[in-house]
Amino acid sequence: MRRVFNLQKLLNNKDFIYALTLIIVIGTISFLFYELTKVEVTVVQEDEQMAIRTHAKTVEDVLNELAIDVHQYDDLSHELDELVTRDMKIEHTIAKKVIVMEDEQETTYYTTAETVADFLEKEAIALSEHDSISHNKEEAIKDNLNIHIDKAFEVTINDAGKKETIWTTGGTIAELLANNDVELTELDRVEPSKDKEVSESLEIDVTRVEKVTDIVEEEVDFAIVKKSDASIKKGTEEVVTKGEKGTIEKHYEVVLENGKEVSRELLKEETVKAAKEQVVAVGTKEESKPVVTTTVAKAATTTEDVQTLASRGTEEDGVTTLYMHATAYNWDCASCDGRGLTSTGYDLKANPNGVVSVDPNVIPLGTKVWIEGYGYAIARDTGGNIKGNRIDVHLPTIQQARDYGSKTVKVKIYK
Known part of the structure; x- marks a missing residue:
């Protein structure tokens, strides 16, 4: 015989109703007890707060419930095995x-x-x-x-002898100098070179270079012109016109390194005051004889050879003797044009001897002369600074010209 489940009959059964009610009450009480026994915990991670109610026993259990991994370098406010307490706040900072x-x-x-x-x-x-x-x-x-x-390190800057220790973290020498307000001119030198990278204990030398103009005044001796005078007794001399010394300015370019002179070059000479020649009358009067008139020799041509001049020796007829201020030059000087030609077109490269530069107003070009300490020469050149009783003798080399210096010499002029 088939049995059929009768729900209505079951619901009318008082024992069933009692048992069901008891189960529900017990289940509700158990649920409420389970929930009431949970503790509230707050977890803070990266400024985000999470509040949970949990039966977890340890901090590690709480973090596992939230799937939070704690790594070696992270910061955690509690130990992982610490027991959870009510209202606990767990802070986790990720490294x-x-x-x-x-x-x-x-x-x-x-x-x-x-x-x-x-x-x-x-x-x-x-x-x-x-x-x-x-x-x-x-x-x-x-x-x-x-x-x-x-990391910074020390380097030393030696600026014209003044040393200063500087801290730097690297870069080039140029950058280091600029960063420390060390200004350079175009002439200044820096060692090592400015594009070199600085390194620890490096010493940088800055040499301050200046070019200045030094103007030096020098006196110029006056020339002495002796003229025969038949009215004065032979063997005696009289000053007719008193001589006056002149003044020249020499302009030098001077190079200074750290304030000390290292080189000097003559740029130009300027006449401030021209020397005034002294005229001396030389007596030729002989008491027992009449005055002899001096015969003037014929002027030489400009092409006459210097050796021919030398053959005349110390002939006095037709000769004027002067005392003149003498200097020397060479065709290859700094202010020369490098061609080696005189103002008259004479080739000094091929013929460096026996040439003198003169003032044509005193000694006409082409005139034969004899110069004390130099010998015979022909006036073939002029110069901007050769004025009045000045001459400039040509020497074969620059060094010889420099060694010649400046002096007063006797000059015989052949007319």
């Missing part, structure tokens, strides 16, 4: 990766520091006031942050 490049050496850190300054302090990375860091110390730490640190 961030920081890469530090210091003096070309790279180091990786994991930190929970909030700022760059906190990170440096926590990792015991010491910086001096001269060191350079790529980030502001108040900047917040971010994951995968790259920090560059350049």
